[in-house]
Amino acid sequence: MPAIGIVMDPIAEIAYKKDSSLAMLWAASARGWDLWYMEPSDLHVANGVAMASMRPLRVFEDPNHYYELDETQVKELSSLDVVLMRKDPPFNNEYIYATYILEMAERLGTLIVNRCQSLRDCNEKMFATQFPQCCPELLVSADNARLKEFHKTHGDVIFKPLDGMGGSAIFRVKEDDPNVNVILETLTKFGTQTIMAQRYLPQIVDGDKRILMIKGQPVPYCLARIPSSGETRGNLAAGGSGRAQPLSDRDRWIAEQVGPTLVEKGLLFVGLDVIGDYLTEINVTSPTCIREINAAYDCDVAGQLMDVIAQEKGWS
Template sequence: MNLLVVADPLEAFNPKKDSTLAMMREAQRRGDAVWACEPRHLHWAGGAGAAQAGPVRALCRHIQVLDAAKPWFSEIEQVERALHDFDAVLMRKDPPFDSEFFYATHLLEQAEREGACVFNAPRALRDHPEKLAILEWPQFIPATLVSRDMAQLRAFAAEHGDIIVKPLDGMGGAGIFRLRAGAGGSPDVNLGVVLETLTDWGRRSIMAQRFIPEIAQGDKRVLIIGGEPVPFALARIPQHGETRGNLAAGGLGVAQPLTASDRAMAEALGPTLAARGLLLVGIDIIGERLTEINVTSPTCFVEITQQTGFDVAARFLDALQAQS
């Protein structure tokens, strides 16, 4: 199989824990050719009178994955190729989901029309913003408000007393605040300034959720591949007085078997998301509540595999080959 991975610059990968690298390493182990490009390398030319009539192409790097941590790859060649020439194209660009990410999904969707097999499906990436996708399953989520109206947000804080507020386009725990009512139900002294900052004085929508005390036991990442849950989750446990469990915010990752509740939730969402073209999904669960659905570049492959022996990358490549 010829595999093209659309991702951030290879030089920026963290070889110790990068899930995209784990996918590449497993693909190479199976004898597949591994190629990479960045979203900025995607392009299309055509139209009446144009010298070229498509398809979507990219400047691609054919690489060999090495055993060493640094450098972790060597470049065999660099050549421009059409995306439909590859057996599979993986979109693994990290958030934020900004305008350039959005445009890249449209180019990848055009590549699909030209015969490329792209995972996750570009339209599905656009249709499932990672914070807002949970609204489709309200039975699983904590009390939640999405708004930019200051009065509504203040009323939510007053109703629930202890809340989390976060931007809709953040990642890695960036911009997340916990706000707690004081004695007698008085609002958190930082409530006003936090809401003003996150909403840009009412110009940007944010999410507010009731605080879930079970965060102390970890923010669990459950991976769903081809509609089926991986049997282990990675609980990202807050450290040093933090309320955020994100690994990027210093959380400790501890792999553990899925609870009955974790599995039931993953099995309820998995088939629907897979049918929409989402081969790989990472859902985040605190206690028994769903807090996020990650579709752009779900991680935690390496940590789960190292701690449990369950080869997540092999499971993923099996599913990828079955659909390519």
């Protein structure tokens, strides 16, 4: 029986109604695969062998009883056929150490979704800059003078840290904003921390679209995350609301531009963030929005991902 592990934040604390990792677990369980649950602190290396304290897991589509865990077993990570790395950011040293441990199992044949090297290489904001034909005008820098010149040129810009998630610490700075200096000093820590500046995209009022990619191919529908009143951020974590919709021709073009690189890098499940006609971020750590798209269009995004995993492992 195939064995699939998941490294995630505490399962008892997830949001049952919208958690994408739970959708993946349901899809794997429906295929009869054995499930094993881990949190990042369960990973360890003993005498050069990647190990984990893992627990057999069963999942149910019942909001009052959606999982059961059995007793912990200490096993080699390479005993698992697949591991889903679904730990949410922050992407810090602890996250990196977890990828080092998972990579030891990867070298022995365990499929890690997504590939460990690519999780480390593909910063979710910087990675998008590899596709300049898809992006709005942007600047990555720690130099406050250079950032202020970008602001002067474009008049209305977004400043954001490179390691944020959920819309945290994102600032919209309009022309003649008296706070531009203090915002930049704060975000760059007086010129010692690199940030990103992007031309403000007014199409954000129509939503920050999350396009899910499975082995380089887009799911036909996306989730447009609409900012709440008075907000410039569409992130659901920042109070935005979600509206599922079909991909536009431009969305599909962006997916075509990015898709081959995702396949090359072993990034099987990725979320593209698109505002209007422009790619703004590429999420590789723990993309979400599966549940909202499934509910709106009666599709099975997690099932599609499991089919691809089965193909990668030669099970189909």
